[in-house]
Amino acid sequence: MKAQKQPRFREMPRPPQPELYVWRDTTGYSRGEIRTPTTWTMTLQPGFNITVTCAHIYHRGAWVMHCEPWFNTSPLSATSEEQAKAMALDFVATMIDNLGAAIRKALAG
Numbered sequence: 001m002k003a004q005k006q007p008r009f010r011e012m013p014r015p016p017q018p019e020l021y022v023w024r025d026t027t028g029y030s031r032g033e034i035r036t037p038t039t040w041t042m043t044l045q046p047g048f049n050i051t052v053t054c055a056h057i058y059h060r061g062a063w064v065m066h067c068e069p070w071f072n073t074s075p076l077s078a079t080s081e082e083q084a085k086a087m088a089l090d091f092v093a094t095m096i097d098n099l100g101a102a103i104r105k106a107l108a109g
Contacts, residue, residue: 018043023085026051040085050092052076052084063087070095 018024018041026041038055051066056073063076063084071091078084 017046020044027055040081042085042089044092050088052078052081052088054081054084065091067092 020043023040023042025037025039027035027037027039029035039051039053041049041051043049049067052063053066054061054063056062056064059073059075063078063081065071065074065076065084065088067088071088074091076084076087078087
């Protein structure tokens with residue numbers, strides 16, 4: 001009976017994927033710092049994230065959003081965390097709708 005061949009490389013466990021469609025606190029905390037959430041991120045698909053923050057180095061106290069490749073430190077007129085999250089989702093949804101319309105137009109010739 002032949003001995004089973006051992007694989008050359010051991011398969012590494014994959015890191016856990018973030019939960020989809022849930023706002024997570026992604027605030028960077030320093031040791032000993034009071035934990036006050038200022039940054040929230042939602043993963044729509046692996047690698048496709050929307051982030052809102054009121055602690056940007058150049059925009060302290062104002063809400064801004066990030067969603068590469070379309071929005072990078074885009075100011076929001078929001079006055080609350082919930083309003084910033086809703087506005088960010090709306091901006092991304094509008095961008096996706098506009099891209100979809102442009103693609104359909106290009107396909108139609």
